[in-house]
Amino acid sequence: MKAARSERNVPYLSLEMQRRGETPLPRQVAEWRTEFRRDLRVAWRLRLSQPSAGHAVIAAVSPLFEEWLERGHGVLSFRMTQVLTGHGKFGRFLHRIKEERTPGCRHCVDRPEDTVEHTVEVCPAWAEHRRVLVEAIGGGDLSRRALVQAMVRSEEGWQAVASFCEAVMLAKEAADRVRQRNSHRRRRDPDPDYRPP
Numbered sequence: 001m002k003a004a005r006s007e008r009n010v011p012y013l014s015l016e017m018q019r020r021g022e023t024p025l026p027r028q029v030a031e032w033r034t035e036f037r038r039d040l041r042v043a044w045r046l047r048l049s050q051p052s053a054g055h056a057v058i059a060a061v062s063p064l065f066e067e068w069l070e071r072g073h074g075v076l077s078f079r080m081t082q083v084l085t086g087h088g089k090f091g092r093f094l095h096r097i098k099e100e101r102t103p104g105c106r107h108c109v110d111r112p113e114d115t116v117e118h119t120v121e122v123c124p125a126w127a128e129h130r131r132v133l134v135e136a137i138g139g140g141d142l143s144r145r146a147l148v149q150a151m152v153r154s155e156e157g158w159q160a161v162a163s164f165c166e167a168v169m170l171a172k173e174a175a176d177r178v179r180q181r182n183s184h185r186r187r188r189d190p191d192p193d194y195r196p197p
């Protein structure tokens with residue numbers, strides 16, 4: 001667990017604010033604590049799912065296992081693993097491990113099921129990243145098999161997939177944090193329109 005996400009950083013965040021001449025409200029401190037705890041819980045659930053993620057990586061690369069083993073480049077990052085296995089910040093997976101109430105995509109208006117395929121191939125939220133990836137790997141096939149193919153084919157291909165996974169998964173993590181923060185706030189301060197008269 002990265003120190004930056006630790007609950008022990010709450011006093012540090014308070015100090016930072018005081019240094020800027022602001023005083024954190026108790027509810028701000030409580031909010032930080034809730035956020036840190038939630039991040040920690042998700043990280044542990046992800047970690048506990050790793051034994052099966054190992055098998056899932058093998059399953060994802062199995063059609064090209066020889067090439068995968070023979071390649072002389074590329075290290076699989078945490079976020080690439082999430083995309084190849086589906087064990088990560090995808091609605092379907094989060095719903096399965098009971099982190100989310102629904103498997104729907106939180107970046108789409110009509111909330112279709114958020115799978116790896118939806119994120120990589122369809123979701124309009126990641127159109128720009130997708131365009132860069134398609135250009136780099138020289139083709140519109142973005143199935144997991146095609147991604148693995150691009151990765152083993154060349155170092156540039158590997159790098160393009162790595163950059164895509166890194167950017168999109170990071171953005172998903174950030175959006176998730178903002179959403180959690182807002183839903184927390186909404187629960188505490190109901191929208192004036194929905195207050196009883």
Ligand SMILES: [Zn+2]
Pocket residue numbers: 105106107108118122123124125
């Ligand atoms: Zn979507």
